[in-house]
Amino acid sequence: MSAAQWARDLGMGLRFAFAGGREGWTRALLTAVGVGLGVALLLLTTALPGALAERDRRGEARLNFTYGEQIERAGDTLVTADTDTEFGGRDIRGRLLEPEGDKAPVPPGLREFPARGDMVVSPALKELLGSGDGALLRERLPYDIVGTIGEQGLIGSQELAYYAGAEGLADRVGDGMVGRIDSFGDPNPTEEEMDPVLMLLILVVFVVLLMPVAVFIAAAVRFGGERRDRRLAALRLVGSDGGMTRRIAAGEALGGALLGLVFGTGFFLAGREFAASVEVFRISVFPSYLNPSPLLALLVAVAVPGAAVLVTLLTLRGVVIEPLGVVRTARPARRRLWWRLLFPLAGVIMLVPMLGQGRENGEFNGYLVTGGVICLLVGVTALLPWFVETVVARLGTGSVSWQLAVRRLQLSSGTAARMVNGIAVAVAGAIALQMLFAGVEDDYTKETGFDVTLAQMQVRVPDGTEIAAATTRLEKTEGVRKVYPLSEGYFADRPYTEEPQRNAQLTVGDCATLREVAKLPSCADGDVFAVRGGEYDTDTPSLSRPGQKLYAEVSSSGEELTEVAWTVPEALKEADSVEDPTGTKRGGFLLTPGAMPDDLAGAVSGQLYLAIDDSVPHAREHVRNTAAAIDPLSSPMTWSATERTERFDSIRTGLFVGAAAVLALIGASLLVSQLEQLRERRKLLSALVAFGTRRRTLSLSVLWQTAVPIGLGLLLASVVGITLGAVLLRMTSTPVGVDWASVLQMTGIGAGVVLVVTLLSMPPLLRMMRPDGLRTE
Amino acid sequence: MSIGHTLLGLLESGPRHGYDLKRAFDEKFGHDRPLHYGQVYSTMSRLLKNGLVEVDGIEAGGGPERKRYAITEAGITDVERWLATPEKPEPYLQSTLYTKVVLALLTSRDAADVLDTQRSEHLRSMRILTDRKRKGDLADQLICDHALFHLEADLRWLELTAARLDKLREAVAR
């Protein structure tokens, strides 16, 4: 067979793909849209790692890294203060800047430093501040907007960020939030190693999402298959041989796939622009981030048309195209089970060596994991035709609609199985992942230990601020039920210069507040208590002997550390520790304000614990506003009982969104093939209606026809999914438990797709059942 | 094929000489067998005797005397009846049927009626043959089939003619 012959036949097929009038175009368009959606998804996937890397790079480049050697004030230094805040559940990155010389480094995305009282904001923040929703936030950021941060200085199009000019920050360097830098960016960047289990999850998510896309593309190139077969028969009639017709068919598929590539690129570019306007899992990107890696894009460009040709040739394998029509009369040989079982077996074999490796034993072999998961999922597509055939062959006859559906399925169970393959793969993968997530969830959910029943927010009062004044201001703030002002510090048995051995906590507060942290026998201003029963507290009993001299460290910024001595008074009372608003039992000494010598003031820092009345709208925002007014660096914290690793959360959400999108995609292709089948049977449907068949009977038979294979597909998917999930859980050394809720959820989504497809195919079905179909023209 | 009815029908459009009648007949119907003068005159005298035509006038010219014939009311009725009566289905019927159709067209009658009537008559014969075939033995069946196929051929011709009536009307009118 000469290459020229091949090229000629493929070329003829290409022409057929687009010629053939309106119908031909419709078919080509359907295929192209289907393939295009798949291609866009593939391109997006290949672009994602790059996008995330680019995000990281930009994030790193703007870092004001202040942990390290102290830098002395110079012409090229800049003092920065972190004033991150939160508004309506969204994080806002805030930085105060005070350049100390002409050569101070300008942060990425800024052209010059904002003057004191001015700020430069991200476009999204500017929009938020300008909107009605942002009025409360405007109070907190009372700076004049003088510009916007350029793309280089942002890690996402929807990021909320600002840089404000400030003065007098230098005095507070070393305060934790404030530091002096001479350049932006991490001076010694480290590759953050990804947790092997997280890596495993991401790998599996990608495989699970991409497999159905592959199945979908395979289905899309078969749109209009029956009509094509008839056209090919006509070609045989005018003298083309079997090989030629096959190549022409392949050429047609190629045409659809190539157009699909063009569409896919279009969809991708459109999607990229769209991506800039949305924020998913609190992550937004700029269109320019989403550049598919050229190698992967090339792979897509080659693999998709190649797969189209391959799939066509494969499906034509069992078909004899005769000049007078397509012959499928010879009933295909019964499907054999053994080679279909090889796939899942191979999958399990690949995964078994990694059983029980867990997190501690380090790496999973990426290739084996991917290979194993792919094999297991391919196993679903291999097993499903056999499974459907075997089950359907044994189904009895019930009502007429059931009989019609079952007989049709018996005759063409392969078609039915192909239709649901994509859904089955997606559901199997999703179930496995959900199991894995449910299993390892606990590991990634930290108990914060905060008891959120007493206080829900905490505001640090900066050194040098009058704690009583701050308390009053916060008490007057809308939505604050109660303020517990506590000043905290530490006593040690020796001056710090002499390396203390023992130490104890020091807490200063009025009687009412102290009662929140310990059970006091009685209390009056001037009292001092030693607390018994504190957690992690062993030294208090030995330190609380009256007359004992204790030392506290006084840090006033910018100066040398000094020590203050304090003598345990005679009138020491005992108190029992109780859980304080942060959920811990503290030990050490409790001092009422009257018992605290003035020179100790520098040794404690104020913490205000706030009880919030959540029935007041935006209570937390009001608190943040007040805190910012007291001091921009006060950094209020909101407590929650648990805290999940953010990355883990985004993977799980990603899976949900991806699975839903893939299922919707497959639903669309299901609908197309369903409609095509119905069109094929138009005459028959009309004849059936003519002799009095109820429309309900025919509609029901259409429903059965979809529901039976989908039901079987979901069953198989559940079995494989649970198996895969169990294997993955064993790999991470997590106890195996089936997360039935997620099994039901995923199968439910799958079943919902069937229902929607059936519903959507009803109107055309009813239209086709009209007697016009009997007209022979 | 009835020459008498044909000539009568030709006279419906107006009185004619015998010679004109022969010419008109040859032109429309006598494609391969032109009419003899003798045939014309003997037919006309028979029609005259039966009162279906009358002599409209005699022209004495340079040759034999020329009678001009005109159709009578009785003549018109006779043509009418002839056209409405289906021919007995028999082989080689076409020429008669053709004549009838053309005459119907020439005289602005409904030619489709002629065809429908004839089809009905053919079908009546075919029904009888079909019935005999169903009840008879193989010999009967074969004989009946032969007749049926011939009748069917006639009918096919009828259908074809019916489908081409418009074209035929144009051709005849020329």
Place this chain on the structure above:
Amino acid sequence: MTTTPPPGSLLVARDLRKVYGPTTALDGAGFSIHPGEVVAVMGPSGSGKSTLLHCLAGIVTPDSGSIMYDGRELTEMSDGERSALRRSEFGFVFQFGQLVPELTCVENVALPMRLNGTPRKEAERAALTWMERLEVDDVRGKRPGEVSGGQGQRVAVARALVTGPRLLFADEPTGALDSLNGERVMELLTDAARSSNAAVVLVTHEARVAAYSDREIVVRDGRSRDMERVV
């Protein structure tokens, strides 16, 4: 046609009109049939024969005109009522494409009875009786794709008759068959119809098929002509 139909007609249609978009399919057609009568509907293709049959059978509703079946006005019935009528009192044979390809022949024949609610066993027993009469009981277990055209059409006839209809509509029932097979189908069809006293509306353009009828009507340009009462 304004002729009054003879009394005792099973189905009488008058002045039917039906327009499909720009084409006028029926333009004042009429029809009548007696119980047990076989009436051929003839006419060139595109004349409106099939549309007339579809109207008479209640498959499509005419734009105007009346169709009386057994004292009931078909044009005033709901779709459900007409469907029920077709299920129980009418039978249908079409040229092709009418057998459900997935069902076996006997299941196809039993289908109308099952649509009427007859249990499967009983329906298939009755189906087999009819298949024997039409000499196709040997293909009972095969699917329509596996039998010859003549056999398939006889299966279709069996299916049309299995419910014991009073009126059988046959639209070019031999259209896809050779003459020998076609005649055999016609013989069996008319015999079976006569023996069960079912009337047959037979749409055909073939004279030898029409010869199995008792009388014919001709449809031309959407108008019908009842030959018996004209001659």
